[in-house]
Amino acid sequence: MRADEQDTTGRGPAGHPEQGDPDTHGAGHAHPPHDDSDDERAYGVEPEFVDEIADLLRAGRGEEARALIEPLHAADTADLIERIGPDERAPLIELLRPGFDAEILAHLNHDLREELFGLFEPKELAAAVAELETDDAVDLIEDLDEETRAQILENLPAAERVLVQENLGYEEYTAGRLMQRDLVAVPQFWTVGRTIDYVRAATEELPEDFYDIFVVDPMHRVVGAVPLSRLLRQKRSTRIADLVTEEVDTVPATMGQEEVANLFRHYALVSAPVVDASGRLLGVITVDDVVHIIDEEAEDDLLKLGGVSGDTSVYQRVRETVKSRASWLLVNLFTAFMAAGVISLFEETIQTIVALAVLMPIVASMGGNAGTQTLTVAVRSLATHELSSSNAARVVGKEALVGLLNGLIFAVLVGLIAWGWFGPMIGAVIACAMVINLFVAGLFGVLIPLGLEKLNVDPAVASSVFLTTITDVVGFFAFLGLATAVLL
CATH class of the missing domain: 1.25.60.10 (MgtE N-terminal domain-like)
Structure with missing residues (x-):
């Protein structure tokens, strides 16, 4: 029987046979024998x-x-x-x-x-x-x-x-889409002996691999779970109800897959039952499913931070790849014109002091890279719930301080180089601009994803565009504005 029937049993997560078993299809690996100490590759084909x-x-x-x-x-x-x-x-x-x-x-x-x-x-x-x-x-x-x-x-x-x-x-991307419908569930009144006999007798109906036996009431609502390790250590006469882990972590079928992954990560789960709104058992999610979820979510965040939208891979057609990337390049083009507009405000200053044109990219580049570092940490921390409203102020303060300290360090380095290259005043100007821009990069590297999260916008999608615009505009404005005020 299946998850929607009393005493449900069925197939579980697909098993992986022991490697090297000649009687098991798919057991071996393609690559030739190797010494793990000399070759890090231990899977796939050579x-x-x-x-x-x-x-x-x-x-x-x-x-x-x-x-x-x-x-x-x-x-x-x-x-x-x-x-x-x-x-x-x-x-x-x-x-x-x-x-x-x-x-x-x-x-x-x-x-x-x-x-x-x-x-x-x-x-x-x-x-x-x-x-x-x-x-x-x-x-x-x-x-x-x-x-x-x-x-x-x-x-x-x-x-x-x-x-x-x-x-x-x-x-899509909810527990209801991810769950396996085949599992093992038994009623509360069964004993350990009866459960074991049932598992032995129903070999063709049972999952190849399963980690927990779910215990249900007459309405097929989950009342707990019994790990196999606990079941096998008990006497046959022990009632299943006495072994139940009552604080079982159930997963609503409507829960997003990212939340499912966080639940498994936080409580170190191996499997969890999926239930409907009334608590009725529907299916099960196992840790191998969660590994795929974590991989997908990490890949999705990485692609979005890189300005790549939609599904993409090296196997995607050229036209689809161009389409998925062109939209973000168009947005970046618009923000680049905004930065160019700031530069145009100081056209006379640049014509008078040509050295500014040489040094401008340094300020913007350092701010952009520093901001990206902070942004990457913040977006991932939001996804894993390490960053939330409870500790947001502390994290913002920390990242702003990190940006300020990095700004001071690189201000000294860049200032000395510019001093020797173009003179002390230009060295002082670029040093001050460096401090300002790296402080702003650290501050907004956290504030932007936090703000987007509050607006229910995926921080991974739009954060990099906003941050790049801010660091470019602030960097150019600080450097050229200070140069205009001090040198002219």
């Missing part, structure tokens, strides 16, 4: 292996290539598909088509996966989806166009189709 498979495919020696690929773990096979050349990719898929392991698709890069879907018939994709856990199946088809998704769903077994459609009914 470049030499990729080249060897490509040469065999080009030579028409498919069976030899198949013999080398068959022992690979699904993740390593996905790595091979990603690394091999575009001309060999289709023949490689054709070679793997008989008995294709659906787990390979789950490990593929999203952009490349969508490209490869065109090589499969809807029935083949449906068969692959049916083999996967619900969360992996949803991840596989959620970004497909409506027609392709409908064709795949139509070819799924009825029970699988209902569960996948229910998950798809939740908003």
Whole structure:
């Protein structure tokens, strides 16, 4: 039975067989034996292996290539598909088509996966989806166009189709989309012995891997959980109700995936039940799912801070890549004109003292880099809840002080260089401008993401644009304004 039935049991997180087990498909790794002390790479496929498979495919020696690929773990096979050349990719898929392991698709890069879907018939994709856990199946088809998704769903077994459609009914990036629907749940009145006997008898229905047994009441609401380690240490006559961890951390199906990751990180969870508004058990999220969430969130923040919007990867088409980056370049162009406008206010000063034109980029560049350092820390701290309204004032004060101290340090260094290059007065002017700009960079590197967070705007999206504008404008205005006041 499944998560929406009493005494639910089913498949759990996809297991990873022990490496080197000759009887287990996908157990081995592609790379040759190596000494870990000399080679840090302990996973994936080696470049030499990729080249060897490509040469065999080009030579028409498919069976030899198949013999080398068959022992690979699904993740390593996905790595091979990603690394091999575009001309060999289709023949490689054709070679793997008989008995294709659906787990390979789950490990593929999203952009490349969508490209490869065109090589499969809807029935083949449906068969692959049916083999996967619900969360992996949803991840596989959620970004497909409506027609392709409908064709795949139509070819799924009825029970699988209902569960996948229910998950798809939740908003993207929520626990409802991420949860696995197959789990192990037992009623409160069972004993340890009965639970163990049930687990032993229902081997085909149980998850390959599971970490907690969830305990439910007659309404299928979660009343607690029993870790397997605690269950196995008890006598058979012990009641399950006596072993329950009552303070179980349940995850509402509507909770955002970033909050789910923070919950697992904060309480060091291995798994957590997903519940509806009434507390009824719907599914489970396990730590392997959270690893993917953390990776996605970190990647998303990094791309946004770099001004890259939307899904992007090295496999994305040129036109889509240009489109995703051009919008932010347009915004940066507008802010650059704002900085240019400030410079134009001091055109006469620059014409009189040409040395200012030489030194201007130093002030702006140092401010921008210092601000980016602060901004990166602040955005990530907001995402992990290390920075909040309770400690915002202290963090702002700290970063402003750091900016001021760095400004003083580099003011001395740059001032001395400018002194020897263009004279003492210009050295003093650039030193003062350096202090001002680095102080402003540290201050606004925290204030901008905090302000955007208050306005319910993702700080990772817009912070860098605002910060760059501020450090450029303040840097140029401070340097050229001081120069005008002191030197003319």
